Amino acid sequence: xxxxxxxxxVCLIVLLLVTSLxxxxxxxxxxxxxxxxxxxxxxVEIKFLHSWPRPEANAYxxxxxxxxxxDHPNIKVKMEAVGDEAIKDxxxxxxxxxxxxDIFFSWSGEFANNFIQSNNSLDLTEAFEKDTDWKNRxxxxxxxxxxxxxxxxxxxxxxxxxxxxxxxxIFEKNNLSEPRTWDEFLYxxxxxxxxxxxPISFGNIYPWAGCHYITGLNQKLVPENIRxxxxxxxxxxxxxxxxxxAIEYLKDxxxxxxxxxxxxxxxxNMAIEMFYSGETAMMYLELIExxxxxxxxxxxxxxxxxxxxxxxxxxxxxxITGAPDGFMISSKTKYPDEAIAFLKFLTSQxxxxxxxxxxxxxxxxxxxxxxxNAEPYLIKGMKALEEADDMALWLDTDIHIKISDVYLxxxxxxxxxxxxxxxxxKEVQEIAKKVKEEIY
Numbered sequence: 001x002x003x004x005x006x007x008x009x010v011c012l013i014v015l016l017l018v019t020s021l022x023x024x025x026x027x028x029x030x031x032x033x034x035x036x037x038x039x040x041x042x043x044v045e046i047k048f049l050h051s052w053p054r055p056e057a058n059a060y061x062x063x064x065x066x067x068x069x070x071d072h073p074n075i076k077v078k079m080e081a082v083g084d085e086a087i088k089d090x091x092x093x094x095x096x097x098x099x100x101x102d103i104f105f106s107w108s109g110e111f112a113n114n115f116i117q118s119n120n121s122l123d124l125t126e127a128f129e130k131d132t133d134w135k136n137r138x139x140x141x142x143x144x145x146x147x148x149x150x151x152x153x154x155x156x157x158x159x160x161x162x163x164x165x166x167x168x169x170i171f172e173k174n175n176l177s178e179p180r181t182w183d184e185f186l187y188x189x190x191x192x193x194x195x196x197x198x199p200i201s202f203g204n205i206y207p208w209a210g211c212h213y214i215t216g217l218n219q220k221l222v223p224e225n226i227r228x229x230x231x232x233x234x235x236x237x238x239x240x241x242x243x244x245x246a247i248e249y250l251k252d253x254x255x256x257x258x259x260x261x262x263x264x265x266x267x268x269n270m271a272i273e274m275f276y277s278g279e280t281a282m283m284y285l286e287l288i289e290x291x292x293x294x295x296x297x298x299x300x301x302x303x304x305x306x307x308x309x310x311x312x313x314x315x316x317x318x319x320i321t322g323a324p325d326g327f328m329i330s331s332k333t334k335y336p337d338e339a340i341a342f343l344k345f346l347t348s349q350x351x352x353x354x355x356x357x358x359x360x361x362x363x364x365x366x367x368x369x370x371x372x373n374a375e376p377y378l379i380k381g382m383k384a385l386e387e388a389d390d391m392a393l394w395l396d397t398d399i400h401i402k403i404s405d406v407y408l409x410x411x412x413x414x415x416x417x418x419x420x421x422x423x424x425x426k427e428v429q430e431i432a433k434k435v436k437e438e439i440y
Contacts, residue, residue: 044338045076049090049101050327053081060358068345075338085206092401095120100330102339107325108145110231111397112154115328121153122329127340128152134344137352142324142364145393154328155343156364158288158355161322161385162212163304165293166282167275170197171303178305182249185308189258192281200253201283202263203271204415207408210250211396212284214411216307216321217246219392223314233400233439236432238425242314247414247421249310254415264412287322287381291360294375304377306384316389323393324364406431 050061058081065077080101082090087105094100095118106112115121128135138156146154171177171188174195179185192199204210218227222242229235253259260266260274275283276296284307285293293302309317327346329339345351352365357373362382369382385391396404407428413419 043074043076044335045078046103046333046335046338046342047101048077048079048342049087049104050079050081051084051087051105053083057081057359060355063354063358064346064351067351068342071345072338072341075341077342084208088401091115098332100332102333102335103327103329103342105325106146106154106328107394107397108142108154108156108323109393109398110233110400112146112328113148114401116148116153120331122331122333122336122339123151124153124155124329124340125151131344134347137349137365137367138347139324139364139366141391142326145324146326146328154326155347156324156326157347158326158361159322159324159364159382159385160362161287161320161381161391162216162284163287163306163320163381163384164200164282165275165285165290165302165304167278168301168303170278170281178303179308180305182308182310189253189256193257198260198274198280199258199282200260201271201275201280202259203266203268204264204412205267207412208394208396209268209271209284210411210415211408212321212394213250213307214246214407215392215395215398216319217249217310218243218315218395219319219321220307220310220313220315220317221245221249224316227315230432231399233403233432233435236400236403236436238428238432243425243428244421247411247424250411251414251421264416287378287385288359288361290377290381291375294377304381306388318389319392320385320388321392321394322385323391323397326364400432400435402435403428403431 048061048065050057052058052061058079061079061081065079069075069077091104091106094104095115100120106115112121139159142156142159143152143154146152146156166178170192174191174197176188176191179188189199202209222230222240226240226242230238230240254263260271260280263271271280271283272285272289272292274280278300285304290304306320327343329336329343333339347365349365349368352363352368353373355361355363356369356378360375360378362369362378369378371379396408399407407424410419410424410427414421414424
């Protein structure tokens with residue numbers, strides 16, 4: 001009996017030693033995924049949601065993903081693309097669940113702040129501070145609108161701005177030049193109308209198009225310190241008369257017949273086609289659309305200018321409407337290191353230059369846009385942006401979403417003649433008061 005116990009004890013010791021040795025031999029070294037290293041055996045899938053479903057944009061992001069997965073064989077990126085209007089609703093619903101994408105698109109400003117304040121966005125400050133190469137290659141002015149209380153929560157992909165693009169042939173036939181002031185702008189519009197040409201293409205079935213006009217007009221007509229206070233949900237009153245003036249300025253363009261008929265019932269892309277065909281003389285377009293203009297304008301020469309200065313406006317006249325946009329990481333992600341690794345790759349020098357070359361988008365990566373890979377019009381647009389004092393962020397992303405949900409549809413009603421500017425701003429004031437009470 002003693003011999004059996006001894007034999008059992010020896011066998012048990014041997015078994016434990018063998019098990020221990022096997023465990024040590026199979027243990028793999030740790031890898032820091034966030035620093036771009038790969039090699040762990042477990043396959044990880046991260047979900048990536050962006051807002052550009054058009055084929056050329058989807059193809060770009062798929063190329064980025066393919067290259068990233070090649071360098072990181074243990075990470076799979078599952079991509080989904082949803083358009084501008086739909087993604088607002090999708091994100092709003094998803095942020096109230098546990099099925100959030102690991103990486104999701106976001107506009108900057110208050111739109112991003114909503115995710116931050118609801119604890120749905122991962123704090124990326126430490127990741128930026130640890131990787132100075134990453135931090136230093138992103139344009140600082142593009143990071144600032146994703147910064148809240150001194151902490152960084154978003155990674156800008158591109159910088160965007162708004163300009164009036166015009167048909168040079170039509171302007172020359174009517175002896176017109178680029179207007180610098182609002183009075184000069186009105187003169188140009190009236191001359192075009194009198195010549196039989198519709199001055200401006202406008203497609204406002206989705207009210208972000210009208211919102212871009214009001215963004216710039218608010219900025220030019222409302223003192224900067226008041227506007228910044230109002231756009232903050234904690235201080236929003238919207239009582240300055242400049243807000244009513246801004247709507248009146250836009251309504252004046254409607255009443256004088258400077259836009260195409262039925263603008264509130266057609267899409268932005270339909271309005272662009274009217275401009276391309278020569279039915280209209282100009283259109284308020286984004287810098288990221290310049291590449292398409294150059295390609296689809298049928299050989300016609302074109303130029304561009306910013307929203308003209310309003311000589312007696314109370315705001316800063318040297319701002320340009322626009323904003324950076326980019327990506328945030330869900331605070332609920334199970335794979336923060338892998339998600340950070342992908343965003344680093346997406347905003348690398350190589351991918352930034354590829355963004356400019358492939359899509360004609362101004363990258364937020366410093367030096368990605370240059371004379372070797374960008375057309376002169378894109379360089380000129382970026383120069384105008386750099387020379388501006390600042391950017392007026394898109395209104396619908398710079399104010400609380402509940403205020404935006406009243407402001408934008410109400411603006412459509414004003415332009416249709418069913419509501420006055422005063423009535424709309426009263427509604428905006430009321431919802432701003434409710435938002436302040438709910439949050440604070």
